[in-house]
Amino acid sequence: MPILHTQPEPGIALVTVSNPARRNALGPLEFEALAQGWDRLSNDAQVRCVIVTGDGDQAFCSGAQLDADFSGVPDIDQMVELALLKTRVFPKPLIAAVNGHCVAGGLELMLACDLRIGSRAARLGLPEVHWGIVPSGGAAMKLVEQIGHARAMQLLLTGQLVSAETALLFGLLNETVPADEVVSTALRYARAIAGNSPLAVAHTKQLALSGREAMWRERETMEKWSAGIVRASADSAEGRSAFLGKRDPAYDIKKNLVGDAGFEPATPAA
Numbered sequence: 099m100p101i102l103h104t105q106p107e108p109g110i111a112l113v114t115v116s117n118p119a120r121r122n123a124l125g126p127l128e129f130e131a132l133a134q135g136w137d138r139l140s141n142d143a144q145v146r147c148v149i150v151t152g153d154g155d156q157a158f159c160s161g162a163q164l165d166a167d168f169s170g171v172p173d174i175d176q177m178v179e180l181a182l183l184k185t186r187v188f189p190k191p192l193i194a195a196v197n198g199h200c201v202a203g204g205l206e207l208m209l210a211c212d213l214r215i216g217s218r219a220a221r222l223g224l225p226e227v228h229w230g231i232v233p234s235g236g237a238a239m240k241l242v243e244q245i246g247h248a249r250a251m252q253l254l255l256t257g258q259l260v261s262a263e264t265a266l267l268f269g270l271l272n273e274t275v276p277a278d279e280v281v282s283t284a285l286r287y288a289r290a291i292a293g294n295s296p297l298a299v300a301h302t303k304q305l306a307l308s309g310r311e312a313m314w315r316e317r318e319t320m321e322k323w324s325a326g327i328v329r330a331s332a333d334s335a336e337g338r339s340a341f342l343g344k345r346d347p348a349y350d351i352k353k354n355l356v357g358d359a360g361f362e363p364a365t366p367a368a
Contacts, residue, residue, distance in 0.1 A: 101131035106285060109146040109292040111139055115159050122152040123163035124181070124203055126171050133180035140189055146292040146299070149284045150211065151195035155277045158194070158220065161202025164341055175322055183210035184236040185314040187307045189300060191291045195284035196220050197277060201259065206235030209244065212303065214270065215284045216262040217277040222270060223259035230337025230347065234325035239317040245269045
């Protein structure tokens with residue numbers, strides 16, 4: 099199974115992204131299983147807190163699997179939205195046990211989590227712009243609000259990965275621990291949460307994140323427009339070719355003049 103669901107303790111669910119051969123990248127099966135799993139966990143009255151992690155000790159999640167065939171997915175944007183909880187506040191406390199590298203869509207999944215425990219060996223970042231892609235799983239919409247303008251733009255625009263220590267300093271992580279203690283530390287937090295009043299916890303989370311869903315949905319219109327423009331560009335084709343060929347991309351600015359596209363999306367239909 100691409101996504102494993104277990105219950106390590108009463109009231110606590112553990113969701114594991116299991117594609118270790120590809121650093122737990124998300125192909126069509128993983129995206130679909132994640133999307134379906136969140137709905138199931140939301141409706142399970144026995145679950146009070148959810149931990150999400152990656153299989154093994156190398157990667158939490160490396161984002162979308164760029165060499166996978168997504169052509170059979172009817173609406174990939176909708177699938178990404180549901181799987182990465184892009185515009186939805188998950189109703190129960192969600193903890194990321196970042197057991198290894200947390201990159202691209204993996205970091206965007208982490209941004210949907212309330213608490214984040216990281217391996218000291220992990221590296222985190224959003225390399226999409228290096229490969230001619232827009233971070234379209236929620237990072238461009240959420241990151242400035244979560245960690246501030248300067249640090250968010252450093253991650254979004256350079257595409258460089260940062261250490262777990264830097265991620266802790268930035269406020270992306272709550273705590274860093276040795277790799278073999280990531281899940282057990284997340285369980286410690288989950289145990290404390292699960293011991294509290296489920297009703298009080300649910301309402302407290304809802305109050306803390308009140309208004310976020312409406313704001314994210316509004317921003318998503320712009321995000322989808324921008325992602326579509328870039329996805330259809332020569333930059334995107336070159337980035338994908340470079341990634342699959344394991345080489346640095348060589349972008350030709352003459353092929354993609356930003357001014358030609360403009361900066362305002364068409365007004366959405368009512």
